[in-house]
Amino acid sequence: MTIQATATPRRTVRRVRTAAAVLLALGAALLAPATAAHAAAGVSVTSSLGDGRVDAEYATSITVTGSGFQSVQGGFGGIYVLFGWVDQSGWKPSEGGVVGDDYLYIPDSEAKDNQGYQRFVSFPGSETEASAQAVIDASGSWSVQMTVPGPQFQALDRSGNATTVDCLSVQCGVITFGAHGVKNAANETFTPVEFVVPEAGAEAPATGAATGSDASAASGDAADSADAAAGATVQDAVAIGDLRLGMSTATLTAGDVLSFTARGFAAGEQVVASLDGGVSAVGPLAAGSAGEVAGVLQLPADLAAGTHLVTVTGAATEGVVEAEITVAANAVAGAAAATESGAPAWVITVMLVAVALAAVLVVANIVTAIVRAARTRRARTEVAA
Structure with a gap:
């Protein structure tokens, strides 16, 4: 009688490989939805002038609403919501975009009661949630109130020098990206806005104000006077003392x-x-x-x-x-940022457990294969005898 002593180990090795592949695939399947569970991030801007419109002459209060953003429970940071300009060819921080070169924004304090030019939206349960103006909910939605001071603003270039951005010459809008230095491609967006001049008569004239052609002429004269005064103020500004x-x-x-x-x-x-x-x-x-x-x-x-x-x-x-x-x-913040950029902690734990189980099964099956091979050799020896 002939016994194929090598058949059992080979079948066992194939079963071990199949089991390991199944376990690893299960871990990957658990990981994939966790990192792509959110829809594409989007932002809408509304004001009293309409959707995506702000005043071309005066400050405008806007409501900025986000949806589809990545929400990390207990994650470090969140997103910054800013108003400014971006270089559409590659402004995103996750792609190497740098402030001053690839995007400019109106600077503001990160305090909760700042001037409204900049907003911080926190991840739920973040250690910095107390300083945020809003929190991203589980579905990835949030909403904040902001102020656009007008079509021109001052920003800082790469050298730290003040530079003027004219939104009537370049496209400006609302910018979002990862807060506290954490680069998060899923939460990087730019939403353009349009600067418009409100229609005449949109606001009631003040008591005793001129109307008709007289009002138009007076308005024009006032605007010219204001521009002249502003120019004189900048030109004639004198430092009060040593800086x-x-x-x-x-x-x-x-x-x-x-x-x-x-x-x-x-x-x-x-x-x-x-x-x-x-x-x-x-x-x-x-x-x-x-x-x-x-x-x-x-x-x-x-x-x-x-x-x-x-x-x-x-x-x-x-x-x-x-x-x-x-x-x-x-x-501590560096470790938290590294955790946020990857998968949630429970997913990583599941993956580690799956890999550990696969390793245990591989070792157990190899030991079983060795024992069966030894028994087979003994049986063949006994039959031969």
Whole structure:
């Protein structure tokens, strides 16, 4: 009688490979829906002038609503909602886009009660949720109120210099991307808006105001006078004193808030402050009657340890004052950001358990195959004898 001693181990190895493949496929199937469960992110902008429209002359209050965004329960950060301009050819931070080169926005404080130019929408249960103006719900939806100051605004270029953006010449709109330095391609969007001049008579004239052609002429004269006055203010702005910059502390940890004060600017001058030429920024802030200004800068949670430069710039006088700060790395925030960029913790746990079970089954089946092979050899020897 002939016994095929090698048949059983081969069949066993095939079964082991099949079981391992099934378990790994199951883990991959669990992972795939978790990272792609959200629909494509989208944003709508509405105002009293209509959908996607803002005033071409004055400040406009807008309602910004998002849907289909990725919502990570307990994840670090969330999204920033900003108003500005983007280079459509590749502005997204996840694709290498850099502030000052590929996109510009109106700087503002990251405080909850800021001027309304910038909004922070937190992940649900995030450690930074208390400082957010809104929270992304489980379906990926959120809504915030913002302010568009007008068609022109000042931003900071890569060198930290103030630059003027004219939204009547370039396309501006609402920008969203990952907050606190976390790059998240799923939550990066740009929604263009249109600057329009409200129709005549949209607002009732003030008591005693002229009407008809007289009103039009008066309106034109007033606008010309305002433009002339504005030009004179910028042109004739004179610094009140020597520029000085003071900070609450010169040693911080990444993710901290830096409070600062500056003096010497022209009264009423627009001032912007930046960290390392635009890594973080706040403004425009209006200088007081004595040329003083105060604000806060939010340090990114993933800011590298070392020495960093704080720059405060005046728009009219072009005065610049700088100071250095020392920043320590935030290890906790870095780990949280790494977790957010991957799958949720429970999915990773399931994957690890699946792989561990597959490894156990492989070892068990190999041992079984060896034992069966030994028994087969003994049986063949006994038959031969």
